[in-house]
Amino acid sequence: MAVLKRNHIPASEPVRVPIARPRLPTREMIAPYLDRIDDARRYANHGPLVVELEQRLAGRLVDAAEVVTCANGTVAITLALRAAGAKPGSLCLMPAWTFCASAHAAMGAGLTPYFVDVDPETWMLDPAAVLAAIAAAPAEVGAILPVAAFGRTPDLACWRDVADGTGLPVIVDGAAAFDGLECAPVPVTVSLHATKTCAAGEGGYVASSDAAFLASLRGLASFGFHGDRSARTPACNAKMSEYAAAVALASLDAWPADRARFALTAQRLRAGLALRPEIGFQPGWGARWISSACVVQTPAWRAPGIAGALAALGVETRDWWGEGCHRQPAFADCPRAPLPVTDRLARSTLGLPYFIDLDEADVRRVAAALVDALETAHG
Numbered sequence: 001m002a003v004l005k006r007n008h009i010p011a012s013e014p015v016r017v018p019i020a021r022p023r024l025p026t027r028e029m030i031a032p033y034l035d036r037i038d039d040a041r042r043y044a045n046h047g048p049l050v051v052e053l054e055q056r057l058a059g060r061l062v063d064a065a066e067v068v069t070c071a072n073g074t075v076a077i078t079l080a081l082r083a084a085g086a087k088p089g090s091l092c093l094m095p096a097w098t099f100c101a102s103a104h105a106a107m108g109a110g111l112t113p114y115f116v117d118v119d120p121e122t123w124m125l126d127p128a129a130v131l132a133a134i135a136a137a138p139a140e141v142g143a144i145l146p147v148a149a150f151g152r153t154p155d156l157a158c159w160r161d162v163a164d165g166t167g168l169p170v171i172v173d174g175a176a177a178f179d180g181l182e183c184a185p186v187p188v189t190v191s192l193h194a195t196k197t198c199a200a201g202e203g204g205y206v207a208s209s210d211a212a213f214l215a216s217l218r219g220l221a222s223f224g225f226h227g228d229r230s231a232r233t234p235a236c237n238a239k240m241s242e243y244a245a246a247v248a249l250a251s252l253d254a255w256p257a258d259r260a261r262f263a264l265t266a267q268r269l270r271a272g273l274a275l276r277p278e279i280g281f282q283p284g285w286g287a288r289w290i291s292s293a294c295v296v297q298t299p300a301w302r303a304p305g306i307a308g309a310l311a312a313l314g315v316e317t318r319d320w321w322g323e324g325c326h327r328q329p330a331f332a333d334c335p336r337a338p339l340p341v342t343d344r345l346a347r348s349t350l351g352l353p354y355f356i357d358l359d360e361a362d363v364r365r366v367a368a369a370l371v372d373a374l375e376t377a378h379g
């Protein structure tokens, strides 16, 4: 078999099952909201649709948390770090096993990413290991940024305890955690990017039960204005427009049915691979919570070989977080703790095709190709 680079399909093999096919609300579903924009002639600046969206997103949370929307999930992290008082010039402790946006966001807030390894079971930061990493850090740690791995929500009460115990701001990057997020004892940021399950196209939000923190964040996203037109702090414009809110509201309308479809597809994939215990799904994925990515554990170090074999069978895969965030050239100079688990996950996990209308035949094709690849792929 030809040597294949991951994520690339040989020219001779057409992609028969793509990795993702995002599906946002149709124009018919968005139209009632567009009519409201036309009537109100409010297009931006925390207009009625953004207000409604924030209320509906907050209504999904069981505690008294509120929500502030932003232009995207990356800027939501940056502004949350700033609003929480993360000290510029300090280190932002984060997992190496994350998407580059986490690190870009920390740098946008004036902090330097400090990459720490993740727990091999959860694929996320372990609070006890974080305390040890703070003690061993090469410089002052000014904030902690746990990441919800592919939408799996970490134990937020535990992170509240870490925030209280260390006195450090803890912001959870929950970019893909829209479905699993039930409360916000620490601030959680969520992405509404087109690739996510509930989407605005581009958009994001921050959930928190700290009203003063959210008021500060809203000002930072709006020129430093706090109720008047006086720029009180250095800030930016990261507000969500009414048009993005219209798409997100239509996406929320469709959510109960969409969620059921995502779950059904996930269950089919799980069933298709049920007799292959060497393929591990994230706990609860497709049952207690869903996200827009299906990332499975393969036998250690074999993911690149399996990806190549799947590509040859026309099944696209993706290593969503590459070799780990720490290996991206932009962060080459950032400090890091030893990262053996991240290095292993990067070569042992694989993103499989998964989207809302992945049909039954394609699910079968993916499962059969993966079983085949397990038998034949090397390395």
Ligand SMILES: Cc1ncc(COP(=O)(O)O)c(C=O)c1O
Pocket: 072, 073, 074, 075, 098, 099, 101, 102, 147, 173, 175, 176, 190, 191, 192, 193, 203, 204
């Ligand atoms: C872990 C993580 N953090 C942050 C982001 C950034 O979100 P956005 O694309 O809305 O800026 C993403 C995007 O997928 C992500 O996966």
